[in-house]
Amino acid sequence: MSAAPARLPAWVALSGAVLVGVLTAAQARVNGQLGLRIGDGLTAAVISFGSGLLVLIVLSVAIPGGRRGIARLIDGVRGRTIPWWMLAGGLAGALTVATQGIAVAFIGVSLFTVGVVAGQTLCGLVLDRTGYGPAGVVAVTMPRVAGGALALLAVVVSLQGGVLDEVPGWMLLMPFLAGIGIAWQQATNGRLRQRVGTPLTATLVNFAGGTVVLVVAALVHGVIAQPILMVPGEPWLYLGGVTGVVYIFLSAALIVHTGVLLFGLGAVAGQLLAAFLLDALWPAAAGAGLLVELLTVGIALCSVVVATAPFSRRPRRRQG
Helix, strand or coil, X not given: CCCCCCCCCHHHHHHHXXXXXXXXXXXXXXXXXXXXXXXXXXXXXXXXXXXHHHHHHHHHHHCHHHHHHHHHHHHHHHCCCCCHHHHCHHHHHHHHHHHHHHHHHHHHHHHHHHHHHHHHHHHHHHHHHHCCCCCCCCCCCHHHXXXXXXXXXXXXXXXXXXXXXXXXXXXXXXXXXXXXXXXXXXXXXXXXXXXXXXXXXXXXXXXXXXXXXXXXXXXXXXXXXXXXXXXXXXXXXXXXXXXXXXXXXXXHHHHHHHCHHHHHHHHHHHHHHHHHHHHHHCCCCCCCCHHXXXXXXHHHHHHHHHHHCCCCCCCCCCCC
């Protein structure tokens, strides 16, 4: 087992979490548009995950650290020091990318993001409290609880303006489930990264498992629904996989420095900021309006500030 990495300054780790959120929102828009143009969200998800997997295979073979990580992974699986559930992070990634391909083109990045916020916040609190993440048991202090509550308030605000009348319930449920999966995926990949010594191998495992699941799901869906598939020519529509490689790699590297909840809140802030800009420039079919989305972003940013603020009590002065 490799030595623990040096602790990053809090602002550096949190800035990285915000960048992860920005990349997540960008990937959601790219994959959503790819699903719309192709005519099938699951096929778009296979393309996204499959292209990311190819990039990771090349990097893992070319980089010495990647080869060492694969060797540690094989030894860990053979020696049973790496349990099977540490290899299952790709299931959550598959759900997230499938949700992007199916729903984002209709509900927009903002509504997708607020559903993810709800699931990610609730799951992050539970995982930190139980010590599931790579940072171990992280105290669920009052600032963290208040930050989580503000994040949920942002979700409630974003659903105002008749959104629930325009969007099918299952399209809102899928991002919520994806958010739960993302928090679990980040914690699981972080623990796997500790065992193999590099985020690259943890990300490779994630994409390999997710690609297998998505290929099976797309084949079954193709037999049942028989969608008519198109081949769009714009190159940027195929960048979702590379974007996913970058943010999952960063997640596995940074979450050990922040804990699950704090990382999730930073990522949420980045997601909402990017989602607001994307939906402002590129409106979706359903949405609450720019003013409501701007308010949602403000509340979400406050949730990060509150969650990261030190919580201390000043001793009271004795009278007399």
